[in-house]
Structures are given as C-alpha cells and as structure tokens.
Amino acid sequence: MIDWHFNPDFRGREAERLFGTLPATFAVRGEPIAKAPLSTVERVAADGTRYYVKRYVGSGKNAFRRWFGLRGLIAPQRVVKEWENLLLFRQWGIPTATLVGWGLERAHGSFVRGALVTEEIAGTKDMGTMANDDDPRLRDRRWMAEVMRQVARYARRLHDQGFAHNDLKWRNLLVDDRATPTVYLIDCPSGGFWRGLLLRYRIVKDLACLDKVGKYRLSRTQRLRFYLDYAGHARLSAADKRRLRKILKFFAGRE
Structure with missing residues (x-):
C-alpha cells in the first residue's frame, strides 16, 4: 500500500511530473548530496528552482538493529517523523523548508520505502x-x-x-x-x-x-x-x- 501526498501549490509544474507519486520520486535522479545506510539525499533542478529528495529504504542492514524484523512493523519511521515535524514547524510559525511530496509504501503492514521532497530555500x-x-x-x-x-x-x-x-x-x-x-x-x-x-x-x-x-x-x-x-x-x-x-x-x- 502506498500513501503519498503532493503539495497542491505545485500542481501543473514540472515538480508534479517528477514527484507526483512515490514511484516517480524514486525514479528521478539528481545530484548526490548525502548517503547513509538507510537514506540518500539528491538535489534535482526543475521549474527554475531546486528540490531536495530524501529517500529511505528498508529497515537497516543489521538484523539486531532491525529488531529481528519487527522495527518495520512497530517503530515510527524516521521519514514519517521528518515530514510530520516540518509540518509542525509551519503550524507553530517557525520558518522551514516547504514540503512538495511525502509518503511511504508498506507491504503486509511493514515499511518498504519512503521519501520526502522539499523545495530549496534560495540564498x-x-x-x-x-x-x-x-x-x-x-x-x-x-x-x-x-x-x-x-x-x-x-x-x-x-x-x-x-x-x-x-x-x-x-x-x-x-x-x-x-x-x-x-x-x-x-x-x-x-x-x-x-x-x-x-x-x-x-x-x-x-x-x-x-x-x-x-x-x-x-x-x-x-x-x-x-x-x-x-x-x-x-x-x-x-x-x-x-x-x-x-x-x-x-x-x-x-x-
């Protein structure tokens, strides 16, 4: 099951083609910015601006850290907390990056992959x-x-x-x-x-x-x-x- 959200302010722009769905967000390629065991960050140019695409996959390479497969079922996913907290910052009047697309995919209730896309804050x-x-x-x-x-x-x-x-x-x-x-x-x-x-x-x-x-x-x-x-x-x-x-x-x- 895929649960994906796209910011309506970006409808009709190139960003919608690139980030309008979770599969599209995982297919697009940009400039590598950062890489970690569970996530990658790339910068993608479109619409005369740039976007940061953060992708999360899997539950970790170490079985112990995965809690023997249970982490994907019961633990809050970092990608979820990340977009939830950005939304909270906006709600509280704290300047932060604008979310363009965010969501995740689960299979049999367990986390498979997730992503969030933010618009670059220029300058x-x-x-x-x-x-x-x-x-x-x-x-x-x-x-x-x-x-x-x-x-x-x-x-x-x-x-x-x-x-x-x-x-x-x-x-x-x-x-x-x-x-x-x-x-x-x-x-x-x-x-x-x-x-x-x-x-x-x-x-x-x-x-x-x-x-x-x-x-x-x-x-x-x-x-x-x-x-x-x-x-x-x-x-x-x-x-x-x-x-x-x-x-x-x-x-x-x-x-």
Whole structure:
C-alpha cells in the first residue's frame, strides 16, 4: 500500500511530473548530496528552482538493529517523523523548508520505502558551514544578535509545546542572505514530544547542542544574551543558573 501526498501549490509544474507519486520520486535522479545506510539525499533542478529528495529504504542492514524484523512493523519511521515535524514547524510559525511530496509504501503492514521532497530555500547557508568557513557575518554583532534572537524564540516555541528537536545544531539552522536575515529550522527526524523530567533533559540537550559551536563563535555576553532571550528574563534566576550548569556540563568529556 502506498500513501503519498503532493503539495497542491505545485500542481501543473514540472515538480508534479517528477514527484507526483512515490514511484516517480524514486525514479528521478539528481545530484548526490548525502548517503547513509538507510537514506540518500539528491538535489534535482526543475521549474527554475531546486528540490531536495530524501529517500529511505528498508529497515537497516543489521538484523539486531532491525529488531529481528519487527522495527518495520512497530517503530515510527524516521521519514514519517521528518515530514510530520516540518509540518509542525509551519503550524507553530517557525520558518522551514516547504514540503512538495511525502509518503511511504508498506507491504503486509511493514515499511518498504519512503521519501520526502522539499523545495530549496534560495540564498541560504547553514550556520555550521558558516562557522567552518569563518563567514564574516558571524563577526557582525548586529547581524548575529538578530539571528540568535530568532533561534532563541524558535527554541522556546518548540519547548513550550513540549517538543524537543533532539539535534538542534548549527548545521540544522539555515540563514538567508538578506540584510535582515531569516533563520529556518530543518532536518528534524528525531524530534518529538516529551513530558516531565524527560522533557527537561531534552531541553538541556537542545540548548547544549546549540552551545557546542556557540561557545567557540560567540562571546560570553552573546551567549548570555541568547539564554536570556530564550528564557524571557531580564536577568538570571536561580533556576536559570541551575539549568545553565547542566547545559555547560552536558557534553563534557564527549567532544
């Protein structure tokens, strides 16, 4: 059984021929971008723009990791979480990539293959690459203040919903090239909802992931400003200080 969705905003365009069905999406070929044991990413040019095609196949090459064949029956598929989370971001007013096509195929209830297609966000660069390339914009305090304000706002919006990104790293933040930049959250296959102690742990992890690069690219003042923007406080409370200690220790000995 195939369950495939196509964004009606792209009807009548070349994208419909390329990505209008799951078989068509698996047949199209583009520029290889990334490859992993369970997925591939290719970039395809059409309609005067570019699209990213992420395909998932099988349940893993290792029998133990496949849970002896049960994973395809009972586990949430990463491809499903990925498109569900992008849709949630839009619902919460967080800029992200536009979904063009998404869905999966099952046989006898077990996962066979799945894919999602997103439209390229033109003129953007991920912040991880910017850090590696020593992009001069990172030294522009006004530009960085606007970017980090947005990151703080989006992180708080996720967490207020009881949701944690679980991989909130600079490489998953796109920034466009406008004078007043816009930040986009992308690539969230492992994000989800949590409660209580588990949510608090995941919140610390999200903020620690951001600080892994932030501690090298931001001043102490900028890092403090980011946290205060996130917390919505004018100054640190005792609870803020406890959380900050956890954030700073989170990856200790693991880098």
